Amino acid sequence: MAPISLTFPDGNAREYDAGITPAGVAESISKSLFKKAISATVDGEHWDLQWPINADAKIAIHTMADEDQANELVRHDLAHIMARAVQEIWPDTKVTIGPVIKDGWYYDFERAESFTPEDLGAIEKKMREIINKREPVRTEVWARDVAIKYYEDRNEPYKVELIEGIPGDEPLRMYWHGDWQDLCRGPHLQHTGQVPGDSFKLMSIAGAYWRGDSDRAMLQRIYGVAFTGKEKLRAHLNMLEEAAKRDHRKLRREMDLVHMQEEAPGQIFWHPNGWSIYTQLQDYMRRKQHADGYVEVNTPQVVNRKLWEDSGHWQNYQDHMFIVEVDEEHAREKTVNALKPMNCPCHVQIFNTGMKSYRDLPLRMAEFGSCNRYEPSGALHGIMRVRGFTQDDGHIFCTEDQIVDETAKFINFLASVYADLGFNDWTIKLSTRPEKRIGSEESWDRVEKALGDACNAAGYEYELLPGEGAFYGPKLEFTLTDAIGREWQCGTLQVDPNLPDRLDASYVGADGGKHRPYMLHRATLGSFERFIGILIEEHAGKLPFWLAPRQVVVASIISDANDYVHDVVEQLRAKGIRAEADLRNEKINYKVREHSVGKVPVILAVGAREVEDRTLSVRRLGEKQTSVQALDDVVRDLATNATPPDLRDA
Structure with a gap:
């Protein structure tokens, strides 16, 4: 050769x-x-x-030291090994697909009986037996008709359908793990013994329609997680355990924040405690944006389809829009409108009122914009993935020469907000031109460079995501890492020359001619609903004192202390502290336990001695010890901590 x-x-x-x-x-x-x-x-x-x-x-x-490649192979092999184990235990089970996903894999099966949690242990045991056999993994390439006959002979109709649905006529790759075979592109490890037998765990069973089609067969899906070492598996399981404790869906009930119900799918009913968090956060963002030179606007919820057609959303986003049809009172003709899924076209309408000069730019426009987007019911997740939400939306209308300065200014603004909210670990990703795009290569070169220069000017490194930008412009994504290592993509800044052009936005330049502004779409928190969910999970419900919906409970130990309790509550409220009295005829330990579950940051207990000495017994959430302090000192200290971070130096 x-x-x-x-x-x-x-x-x-x-x-x-x-x-x-x-x-x-x-x-x-x-x-x-x-x-x-x-x-x-x-x-x-x-x-x-x-x-x-x-x-x-x-x-x-690559070796096992190359973690990205090793994890992919280990998880992929385990998907096959699990499917083999299932068919060895229950031979009549039919196999379908088993892809690698984040942290693990899943495999879908057709089986007459339902899998039980107890079955997972039996499957794990059989998987370890297969791993310990150290059988070779081998691969062959087959013609399609040979592969189809092979699966037809073994009564595996799902594999036949998969093959018939693969475009083209290229031969197919087959893999054997020992004597068990599966259709697969690979790659795989070289023998089953290369899979660490102590570094995986089967996690759960779920239903899944074949091909995601509710008209097709309901299959059973088994999920597993795997890593290259048992310590990494243990760390992951510990993280999942901690995440379960922090789950905002659990904490929202304990803290009485919100509820959701079938009559309004994907919509939130805010209770007083939850709405307190929402309004405190909104007031904070309003002050921050005002100080950074934004003008606040508000735009309609229902807008005629013509605007969405002009903006391009009707053609490209209609499946995610809620359509509103009404009969005009006199004409009796259908008028088609839509609940707005985003705010940007409406902001251009405000920009377009009156003549704008280059001296008016940059114009920073902000809105706490309520939006509605259709999300499939299976994608909804507590308050983090909903159909009705409010964005801390903003649009900066500027010239191309102003992109660097405005982007750097926004990065510093976002950094300040994240720091105030307790997030200091975050990264920037720069998404560049996709394969399908509009605009000249020279324009893309300039704008991509501008975003990179802005990151450098603000003093932050960034990671490139080639080809991940929108068809009309590049973007920055801001991803924060929470207390247990999970990543959340929240803030964004996107450069858009397209929408101003489609909606005929213009300004008069220094040369007296008309020019198109660039539009920088930017959000710091993203949706309030999702970010509040992130905050709750980040702090495990123990929110910073200034954000906590119930900041202080003053609890009586004896009924003779009730008058003093009312006096303390009044003094605290006079300082702007959210305080309440608990005068119930219950033991103090019961009251403390109940309010601790509700994540009240400070509980002030009052008995006979406290009344006599004008003191308070102070217990802070998460601390076992209490301290006795003078009333005036407690009020002064709590008033300081209740001040939002942006006002503390005012």
């Missing part, structure tokens, strides 16, 4: 015969690498060690 040249990550190249496999390449380097190798990257694609290389290429050999 003709020789080929393979270039390694260090820049060195070697010649091999065409058809050599990555396993052969690893063996040619060292026996140690050959034993440790699990896969390769060939010209940027993840390859199985068994696949032949027939042309010059760049190659990197």
Whole structure:
């Protein structure tokens, strides 16, 4: 065979015969690498060690130390091993698909009986037996008709349908884990023993329609998680346990924040405690935006379809819009409107009123804009994924020359807000031009550079996401990391020359001519609903004192202390503190326990001694010890902590 040249990550190249496999390449380097190798990257694609290389290429050999590749392979192999285990225990079960997902995998099965939680233990045991056999994993390429006959003979109709639905006529790759076979693109490990047997766990069982179609068969889906070491698995399970404690859906009930019901799917009923958080956060954002030079506006909820057609949303976003049809009183003709799914077209309408000059730019416009978007019922998730929500939306109308300064200014604004709310760990990602886009390459070059320069000017590094921008412009995504390591993409800034053009926005330049402004779409928190859910989970319900809906409960120990309790509550309320009295004829330990479950930050207990000495017994949430302090000192300290962070230096 003709020789080929393979270039390694260090820049060195070697010649091999065409058809050599990555396993052969690893063996040619060292026996140690050959034993440790699990896969390769060939010209940027993840390859199985068994696949032949027939042309010059760049190659990197991977071992278990390469965590991204190792996790993918371990999870992919476990999906096959789990499916094999299920069919060995219950031979009549039919298999469908089993992809790798974040932190693990799932596999969908058709089985007459329902899987039970107890079955997961039996499946795990069988999986470890398969792993311990250390059986080889091998691959072959089959013609499609051969693959279809193979599955027809074994009564596996889902595999037949999958093959018939694959476009093209290229042969298909098959994988064996021991004697068990599956249709799969690969890559995979080289034998079952390479899977760490102590680093996975089956987590749950769920229903799933075949192909996601509610008219098709309901299958049973088993989820698993896996890592390259048992310590990583243990850390992940601990994180899940902590996440369950912090779940805002649990805490919203304990704190009496909101509820949701079938009559308003995806909509929130805010209770007084929840609405207190909402309004405190909104007031804070209003002050911050005003101080940063924004003008606040408010735009209609229902807008005629013509605006959505002009903006392009009707053509591209209609499936997510709530359509409102009404009969005009006199004409008796249907008028088609839509609840607004976003605020940007309406903001352009305000910009378009009156003549704008270059001297008016940049114009920073903000709205706490209530939006409605249709989300499938299966995608709804507490208050974090809803159909009705409010964005801290903003649009900056500016010239191209102002993009760098305005973007840097927004980054610093966002950093200040996140710091005030307790988030100091966040990153920036710059999404660049997608394959399908409008505008010249020179324009994209300038605007992408402007966003990168703005990050540098603000003093922040950024990660590139090539091809992830919108068709009309690049964007910055701001992703914060919470207390247990989860990432949340909240803030965004997106450059848009398209919408001002579609909606005929213009300003008079210094040259006296008409020019199109650039529009910077920006949000700091995103939706209030989602961000409040993130805040609740970040703080496990123990919100910063200034945000807590119930800040102080003054609880009597004896009924003779009731008058003093009322006096304390009045003094606290006079300082703007959200205080309430608990005069119930209950033991103080019962009151403390109940209010602690409700995440009240401070409980002030009052008995005979406190009445006599004008003191208070202070218990703070999460602390076992109490302290006795003078009333005036407590009021002064709590008033200071109740002040929102942006007002503390005012």
